[in-house]
Amino acid sequence: MAEAAPASDAHYAYCEALLRERDRDLWLACLFAPQPARRHIHAVYAYAIEASDVRARVSQPLLGEMRLRWWSDSLTDEAVESVRAHPVADALLDTATRFDLPRAELIALADAHVADLYDDQTPDLATLEAYCHMTSAGPMRWAAKILGASPSPVFDEAGLALGLTRILRAPPGAFYPADLLARHGADIHLDSPGLRAVHADLRHRALSSYESARRAAPTLTKGHEALLPAATVPLYLARMIGRDYDPWRGVREPSPLRRQWRLWRAARGVGL
Structure with missing residues (x-):
């Protein structure tokens, strides 16, 4: 060639x-x-x-x-x-x-x-996480390599948090795992306590991944900047809490100023 x-x-x-x-x-x-x-x-x-x-x-x-x-x-x-x-x-x-x-x-x-x-329903949470690892964590890993960083699970955790948050920002759909829907007796087409419980499970998983990445970020010697796309994750997840939150309408975006401030603080803090 x-x-x-x-x-x-x-x-x-x-x-x-x-x-x-x-x-x-x-x-x-x-x-x-x-x-x-x-x-x-x-x-x-x-x-x-x-x-x-x-x-x-x-x-x-x-x-x-x-x-x-x-x-x-x-x-x-x-x-x-x-x-x-x-x-x-x-x-x-x-x-x-x-x-x-x-x-x-x-x-x-x-x-x-x-x-x-x-519109095939995602079969389980493991499949959804694999999707996020390929589509959201992948670019973070490649950005980290461009920056000279060694491979680290921190990029996968940050990417998983970002990928799940992107899914949660949209109305419920095929990406909601069938195993979680069955566990809570939820129907993807009906707003119900069960569907909100699935939403909460995914939100908690996203926050857990974000916190894992945030705690591990200071151990990196290079590539901190690759984590920054996940810096706004907590802003979006915080807006998904409360009885008045309607997952069918999607999350109201934080103001551009708040998002920019969050990015700046994360960059100055060397990580997330």
Whole structure:
């Protein structure tokens, strides 16, 4: 396979613009990373956003599977001209080569998002956690590697907290595990004490993972900045507590100022 040319500055700039438009908190979190590494972290998260957006961009699941398969194939055969013409794919492949990112994990993220295309209920909590590890913790691990950090469970805990919180911010749906629904006698289509108990279980799991990451963060010698996307998790979870909270309406977002303040404090505190 011929060695591909480095990605262009324009393609990296496209990744940053995409991140800033689609997830401003995540873009702000990346600002605390050292400048030389920042563009590469943008590429990683731009890829994660592209994969997560597939469901909203297709009219039927098969088309979504084809799109996700394109990403998987692109990570295997990067010399194809059409692949390098895609700005996010080009920047991602350049970053993956420079920092020896695990291609199997990159592909696993795209494969995991196939579950987004269908309304099949997640069978159990372990399956949901595996999904979060691939889709939310994966980019954190890759950002940490770009920053020169050694592998650590702290990135998986922070990523799990972030992934579960993202699911809880949306109305109840197929990602609520069937084993928890059965345990509480809950119906995913009905607001009930049982469904709220499932919501509470997931919220407690997210908070537990966040606290584990927060306690372990000071032990890291490098890569603290990779944890920052999870810094706003407590703000969202705190808004999900109380009898008047309605999971069907989703969580009301904390103000941009509060989220930015939380990110700044976490960055100054070296961790979460």
